[in-house]
Amino acid sequence: MTNTAFEILPWALLILGATSALGLALVRFLRSASDRSAGETLRFVLWTLLLGVSSVFFGLSLFPPDQSSDGQWLIVGTARASAATAPGLRGAARVDLPESDEGTSASRVPDLATGLRRFPGTSRILVVGAGLPPRDLDAAGSLRVDFKAAPAPAGLIELNAPASVVAGALWRVTGRVMARPGTRVILLDPAGQAVARARPDAGGTFALSTVPPAAGTALYRLRLTDAAGARTGADEVLPVRVEVGEKIRVVLLAGAPSPELKYLRRWASDAGLDLRADIAVGARSRIGELPSAEPWIQAPDAVPVDLVVLDDRRWRALGAQETSLLRSVRNGAGLLLRMTGPFAEQDRDRLQRLGFKLAPVMPASATGEGSAMRPSGRLQGLRPAASGARPIHDPLDGNEKGMQRTLGQGRVGIWWGEDSYPRVLAGRSTSHGLLWGLLFQELARASTLAVAPTWQPGPVRVRERQSICAESTAVPRVIAPGDRVSRLVAVAGAVHAKARSRRCAAFWPREQGWHRLRWGTSDTLFFVHGAFARPGIAEMRDRQATLRLATRATTFNENPAQTELRAGSRWPWLLAWLLSAAAMWWLERRRRRETKPDQGIG
Numbered sequence: 001m002t003n004t005a006f007e008i009l010p011w012a013l014l015i016l017g018a019t020s021a022l023g024l025a026l027v028r029f030l031r032s033a034s035d036r037s038a039g040e041t042l043r044f045v046l047w048t049l050l051l052g053v054s055s056v057f058f059g060l061s062l063f064p065p066d067q068s069s070d071g072q073w074l075i076v077g078t079a080r081a082s083a084a085t086a087p088g089l090r091g092a093a094r095v096d097l098p099e100s101d102e103g104t105s106a107s108r109v110p111d112l113a114t115g116l117r118r119f120p121g122t123s124r125i126l127v128v129g130a131g132l133p134p135r136d137l138d139a140a141g142s143l144r145v146d147f148k149a150a151p152a153p154a155g156l157i158e159l160n161a162p163a164s165v166v167a168g169a170l171w172r173v174t175g176r177v178m179a180r181p182g183t184r185v186i187l188l189d190p191a192g193q194a195v196a197r198a199r200p201d202a203g204g205t206f207a208l209s210t211v212p213p214a215a216g217t218a219l220y221r222l223r224l225t226d227a228a229g230a231r232t233g234a235d236e237v238l239p240v241r242v243e244v245g246e247k248i249r250v251v252l253l254a255g256a257p258s259p260e261l262k263y264l265r266r267w268a269s270d271a272g273l274d275l276r277a278d279i280a281v282g283a284r285s286r287i288g289e290l291p292s293a294e295p296w297i298q299a300p301d302a303v304p305v306d307l308v309v310l311d312d313r314r315w316r317a318l319g320a321q322e323t324s325l326l327r328s329v330r331n332g333a334g335l336l337l338r339m340t341g342p343f344a345e346q347d348r349d350r351l352q353r354l355g356f357k358l359a360p361v362m363p364a365s366a367t368g369e370g371s372a373m374r375p376s377g378r379l380q381g382l383r384p385a386a387s388g389a390r391p392i393h394d395p396l397d398g399n400e401k402g403m404q405r406t407l408g409q410g411r412v413g414i415w416w417g418e419d420s421y422p423r424v425l426a427g428r429s430t431s432h433g434l435l436w437g438l439l440f441q442e443l444a445r446a447s448t449l450a451v452a453p454t455w456q457p458g459p460v461r462v463r464e465r466q467s468i469c470a471e472s473t474a475v476p477r478v479i480a481p482g483d484r485v486s487r488l489v490a491v492a493g494a495v496h497a498k499a500r501s502r503r504c505a506a507f508w509p510r511e512q513g514w515h516r517l518r519w520g521t522s523d524t525l526f527f528v529h530g531a532f533a534r535p536g537i538a539e540m541r542d543r544q545a546t547l548r549l550a551t552r553a554t555t556f557n558e559n560p561a562q563t564e565l566r567a568g569s570r571w572p573w574l575l576a577w578l579l580s581a582a583a584m585w586w587l588e589r590r591r592r593r594e595t596k597p598d599q600g601i602g
């Protein structure tokens with residue numbers, strides 16, 4: 001039998017019984033109709049109506065009609081619940097999560113699942129405050145969610161800082177802030193020195209760059225200041241792992257030694273680059289790791305090189321060897337021409353072979369550009385130009401001091417900026433490394449600075465669940481600060497049911513600092529932030545996740561075909577049946593008092 005048959009059968013039996021009782025009473029009444037008075041006839045009609053009504057009420061008490069599940073509400077207080085105004089809901093219960101700044105001890109629950117178990121009839125929840133944290137999203141997945149959000153958080157709300165970078169490569173940090181006009185974003189190195197500054201645009205986005213000096217781990221900091229230079233909040237920690245990637249093979253050719261070359265070679269050594277120099281010192285004498293660069297220039301493909309750096313003196317003295325050098329660039333190598341003086345008219349033909357031409361330098365008043373964007377450095381009267389070329393700006397002052405373009409499969413750049421070694425002497429070695437890291441990354445052979453991808457977790461916080469997956473049968477271990485080892489239990493197919501060979505494990509960090517994950521042959525460092533680190537970013541994450549749940553729930557409610565039903569309450573129908581049955585009993589008892597004992601209704 002189908003479900004519909006099971007639903008109809010009780011009602012059919014009830015109607016059959018009521019009809020039989022009514023028929024018997026009617027037969028008895030008709031047999032003695034001549035002996036009945038008008039009052040008795042009225043009582044019989046009332047008794048008959050009550051019999052039908054009580055039968056209906058009795059059936060409804062056994063099988064109450066279904067009701068929609070838009071019934072019981074539960075108000076859920078989250079972080080910054082006091083900043084949001086919750087509408088009044090009659091009969092709604094309330095619970096407060098651990099992050100809530102409102103509520104009493106009676107309403108506190110450790111998570112949303114506990115609150116739902118405390119109020120089992122809950123079908124809709126009203127989230128008040130910053131939103132549900134990741135811990136409670138699964139528990140709210142089967143409910144209809146309404147969201148009364150607190151005002152948007154102030155400060156840092158988005159951040160993209162790569163967890164790892166190759167030594168000598170550019171590390172770029174971007175993000176978005178919700179702050180007043182005049183706010184500045186400052187990137188501090190591990191020593192507390194400012195290495196990059198930026199002003200957010202109208203949308204609050206910013207971008208900062210630096211070059212970590214050497215391989216290892218480092219903790220940078222991000223600071224927000226107001227127009228007066230005062231801090232507007234606590235500094236945010238930016239951990240980064242500086243990996244030793246494939247070394248860039250650099251050949252440095254110079255016509256004479258200089259302090260600029262000295263500090264450039266020192267920076268390249270600290271950054272882990274494979275730099276070999278050939279510096280002329282006069283009388284056909286040279287110093288450096290390449291005592292004689294002519295064999296390499298004549299056959300550059302014999303020794304693969306990723307970048308060639310040469311100054312204008314050596315460039316003008318290449319002669320016929322220039323053809324071999326340009327062939328190497330067209331095959332993918334990079335070329336950086338470092339000008340130590342102004343361009344001359346005799347440089348036109350050489351620049352043309354590089355894809356550039358000489359053009360007169362236009363004053364700032366003629367171009368209409370500000371001083372921060374006009375070419376500067378050693379330009380005097382003439383400057384290079386090329387269609388499709390891109391300018392290179394000095395990260396220290398933002399001025400255009402170079403230009404680059406593609407040549408075959410490689411890239412050619414010209415740098416006419418001032419010497420950079422005074423920055424090291426002035427204590428700004430990070431700015432010096434940032435400049436050369438930018439030039440090398442822009443021009444070196446493509447993919448040279450790539451590093452093998454490893455497990456890259458998102459922002460890890462204390463007491464927040466983290467899951468990792470890998471195709472390994474080894475036992476994963478997490479080594480916390482102080483060499484405390486935690487063994488994790490890995491389950492096959494725990495997250496990816498179809499990938500049975502993929503094993504996953506979860507853990508909850510208990511302290512802040514650098515941790516190491518060892519799983520088979522993998523060995524990965526990651527940083528655990530404090531439980532309350534980056535509050536604006538965490539709040540924006542919870543806010544967006546809860547808004548997605550609320551939007552999904554709104555669409556669900558607007559579709560009546562998907563409305564869930566549940567059985568209604570039996571008590572109102574049972575009470576109505578009891579009252580109708582009592583009325584029938586009273587009519588029958590009154591009739592017996594007025595008639596003889598042996599006389600019935602009929």
